[in-house]
Amino acid sequence: MTLHTPSFGFKLALFLIAISAGAASAKDVKPLKVKVSARAGQAQGPLYATRADAMQFADDLASRRSLDPEWVRQAIGQSRFNPTVARLMQPPARAFVKNWRVYRSRFIDPVRIQAGVNFWQANRSTLARAEKEYGVPPEIIVGIIGVETIYGRDTGSFRVMDSLATLAFDFPSSHPRAQERSDYFKGEIEQFLTMESRRNADPFEPRGSYAGAMGMPQFMPSSWAKHAVDFDGDGSIDLWNSPADVIGSVASYFKAYGWQSGMPTHYPVRFDASRLDMDALMAPDILPTFGVASFTAKGAVLEGPALEHKGPLALVELLNGPDAPSYVAGTENFYVITRYNWSSYYAMSVIELGREVAARLAP
CATH class of the missing domain: 1.10.8.350 (Bacterial muramidase)
Incomplete structure (x- = not known):
């Protein structure tokens, strides 16, 4: 394939770099x-x-x-x-205590929820088409775009x-x-x-x-190259201005990482102190590892549909600062969300924002 040489067009005079390879000064x-x-x-x-x-x-x-x-x-x-970019990539100067409630409050707020309602209403048919094609439900797609950029307000x-x-x-x-x-x-x-x-x-x-x-879903260039799709069929992919391309591309991303249609993201969990082996439950971190029988044998207590879950589970811990942590039993779909951003706190924010928006839409 022959590639065209782009015109920079950024109001700068073109220049020649008068150096041979590896000899610049x-x-x-x-x-x-x-x-x-x-x-x-x-x-x-x-x-x-x-x-x-x-x-x-x-x-x-x-x-x-x-x-x-x-x-x-x-x-x-x-x-x-860019010194600001370099500074923002520096490890934190001191350790901080994670707090799920504080983290959640940054993303589950009235402004973001209402923006999500507006986005869902404006793109209802596209969200339904993405779910049909990729198996990813609207609330997850809406949750991602809302957490990332408030539906394009801050890209x-x-x-x-x-x-x-x-x-x-x-x-x-x-x-x-x-x-x-x-x-x-x-x-x-x-x-x-x-x-x-x-x-x-x-x-x-x-x-x-x-x-x-970049764009509404904040795709890195490699994700754009691998997973972005022309979901509005106009012959180009625009993740800044085409909600359809954004919706389809987020769904494509999750499908590529193994999203399973119809599977919950997590289940409630509590503990039986008499047989609790917390070290064993926490050892795999958020990677789903335990079958239901193995999970419950180590002191995790599941109820209802969770007892019928067919795939592996992980114990997901969400710290709450000085208060007791929160826990859920994460499924493979929960883990897929963390492939978008490697944080269980992020994944729960996506899930809960999507749920809040969906609840506002309910009649």
Whole structure:
């Protein structure tokens, strides 16, 4: 497939990076005069055109993906280090006590619930079509989009190219998985530039989260490439402005990670103190591991439909600060939600927001 060379169109004079691969230095490069906004999402640091490692990566990427090498060099070279992005990726300075009630209150609020009602009402037929095609119920899709961006109200103000470049080439070394994360974001740059080239688009136009997530569902470039779908059938995928594409893409994502139609996300659970083996129950964390018989033999008490559950379960613990934790028995579908964001607190917020919205819609 022949790829078109995109026009940058971002009101910057084009420049040539007068370096050979792997031999860049500040004196070799004539940097662009970039007009930088004072908004929080705008980068303030130096251009990556001065970095030999970044330029070598650009050449390698262009070769791997059969992209125009000068265009890729310009895209990466005109990206800027964003100190805010680097700071937000730093591990917390001190440990904090998780609190499910506080976390929940950030997402289950009247404004977000009403916005969810409006979104569901406006897209009822599309949500039903997504459930029919992918098996993912409307309340889960509505919960995801609401938790992520309040249905498109806040999709992020960081220039995606700057965020991805900062995290690819300057991921904070204090992070315990710095090299692994740096490699991950290099892969995201590759996916993003491939996507922008195919769309003949300006790679400096998209804005997103500080990690480079984009659109109403906050898809990373790799998720966009793998799971986004043209659900409105207009010939393109638009996760910023097409609710249908967003709904279909979220459902596609969950289906790809193993969502099982009709399966609950979790069940209530209590404990029989006389035979409770909490260490064993907690050992797998949130990965569903125990059959019902094994789960209950370790002191977890289930009732009603939970006793008929056919798949594995996990004991999900939600800390409540100084108060007693909350617990649920998580199913494989609960675990699928955590593949969107690796947090049981996040998953429960998605579930409960969707339920609150659904309850408001009920006659």
